[in-house]
Structure formats: C-alpha cells, structure tokens
Amino acid sequence: MNMMRMSFALWVFVLALPLTAAGADDRSAADTTISTSAGEEKEICTGAKATIKEGPKYGTLRMTGDPSKEEPVHVFYKAAEAATAVSEKLTCATGSGERKLTIEVVPKGRNNTTGFSDEVYPEAFKALFLLLAVATVLESALAILFNWRPFVETLNARAVRPVVSLAASLFLVFQFKLDVVTGLAKLISPQVPALDWSGKILTAMVLAGGSAAVNHLMVSLGFRQLRTPENTTPKPPTGKGWISVRIVRSELIKGPVTVCIGVDSGTGVPVVASLDNSTRAKLRYFLRDRGRFPAWGGYAMKTGDKVTVKVRAAREDGTGHIEDEWGPEVIGEGAIIDLKFTI
Known part of the structure; x- marks a missing residue:
C-alpha cells in the first residue's frame, strides 16, 4: 500500500514538471516596459542574432552588428515626434528566445513620469x-x-x-x-x-x-505664498454683543413701529428706531429688509448688561397701542441675537 502511494506521488511530480516549466516560461516572457521621449534613441534588444519581429508604428529601428554571424547584435529604437503619449508592443527575438517589449513614448519636452510639458x-x-x-x-x-x-x-x-x-x-x-x-x-x-x-x-x-x-x-497650486485676508462673517467687537430686531407687520397695526433697546434704568428703555414698513419675505433675498433694525449686523450692547427690547405700534382701529417685550436678559461676550416680533 505504501509503495502504491509513493508511485502515485512520483507520477504527480513528473506530470507537474512541464506545467511548472511553462509557468516559468510565461513569467520570463512578461513584457518589458521601456519609456522614452520623442526624438530619443534607446537600445531595446541585444544578443546573438537579435532582431525585432514587428515593424514599429511610432518610431524607427537601427541595428549594429551582423545577425548572420554569432556575434552580439544591438537594436535601437528612435521615437518619432508625437503630440500625445503613445504606446506600442514589439517582440525582441534572439538566439536564446523571445522577449515582449512595451515601448511608451511621451512627447518631446514632457516629463517621462508625469507626462507634463516643461512649459x-x-x-x-x-x-x-x-x-x-x-x-x-x-x-x-x-x-x-x-x-x-x-x-x-x-x-x-x-x-x-x-x-x-x-x-x-x-x-x-x-x-x-x-x-x-x-x-x-x-x-x-x-x-x-x-x-x-x-x-x-x-x-x-x-x-x-x-x-x-x-x-x-x-x-x-503653489504659485503664491502670500494670502490675502479672507472675507469673514462680521462679528461684534470685543466686550460687546449684537441685537437685531425684525418686525413682521399684521393688519392690526398702523403707522411706524417704535423699537426700544437698552437697559431699563427706571425711566424706560431708550428708543433706537422707528420702522415705517417691512419688506415682503420673498423679496428679502434681493431687497433690504426695511422692517429690520439695524439694516445690517446688529445693535451693539455692552457685555454683562441686562438688556430689554420693546416694540410698540398704534392699533389700526385707534383704540390704543400693541406692545411686545423681550428680556431683561444678560448679554454674553460676542453674542449675536436676532429677534422677530409679529405685531
């Protein structure tokens, strides 16, 4: 039984030898890549009776030595002018076998690695x-x-x-x-x-x-090192906070809306604006909102102050006023507070 197993293993080894040799031949026959540029001449094949089996499409061949004699023959490839990178496959045949060649040609004045022109x-x-x-x-x-x-x-x-x-x-x-x-x-x-x-x-x-x-x-892209100041979002100065007020008018009021912003010292909150009308919501993307105070940015208040915001407008029927209020609230450092009142 052991003899039968050894015989079987020996036959498997013998049968595998041609396959192994074929794999080695395939690896030896792998393409050799040669990079060159237009107008440049490079040796691509050498050996006894060396020759190129195919005619090149993108260049010319030059041979030194006598293929009929048992002496080294050198084959040179000179790439023709090309506007873009090109590639072609040739076969180098010598007395010892054949070798596949891949010739990659880049236009003159271009880097062989990147393909970029020097200009x-x-x-x-x-x-x-x-x-x-x-x-x-x-x-x-x-x-x-x-x-x-x-x-x-x-x-x-x-x-x-x-x-x-x-x-x-x-x-x-x-x-x-x-x-x-x-x-x-x-x-x-x-x-x-x-x-x-x-x-x-x-x-x-x-x-x-x-x-x-x-x-x-x-x-x-690396052409300049100096950077210009970038456009940044406006922000309150040091020790200040911003408050803005937007008025959405209803049919219950008439006339201007009085806006008061500040610290209530006992005599009332200071008046800072009187807004006659408001811009429609769909038009605010392109037109300045006339119902906002201030028009841009915010009204600066000192950090730590207890600020009160009041808005007041006359009723449409003349029976008095409609008022609304926010605060008092302490303003934080760099605060940006946007308030909207619907009256």
Missing part, C-alpha cells in the same frame, strides 16, 4: 496672472456700483452682488474670448477638446469670485 507651470502662471489682473480691474469697476447709496439702501448686497459680478464676468469672458479652464487643460494634454461655452462659464465663475478667489487658487 506647463510657466504658462499656467501666465494664465492665472491674467485672470488675477482682470478680476482686480473688474472689482475696481464694480466698486462704484456696489458703494452707490441707492444700491446699498435698496438692495440686499449679499444676494445681489454675486449676480451682478457673474453677469459682468460673463460679458468680459465672451467679449474677450477668455477660456482659462480649457487653456490650462490643453497645457497638460494638447488633445483635450475645447469646452465651448461651458469652459467660458467656468472661467467667468472663477472671475466673479474676485481677486481673493483667484489668489486662493494660485496659492493652492
């Missing part, structure tokens, strides 16, 4: 610098509109400014045919198709973000 970074900097210059000029031009008193007092600047900036940016981009997005893409890969109007819209959106947005882009 990518200088040209990209020029494109972004142009965008920064145009954004700075556009900001200066729009400043006169954004600081115009009717604009400030009538419109909601945070909602309207981006729309106006985008419209002006679109006009400039289409007028001067600026497409920085497509230009940057073509620097990396010349065969990238133009994005038509979509590339210009993306350029206009970056431009509408202003010089700070373009500067942030340049810093992110």
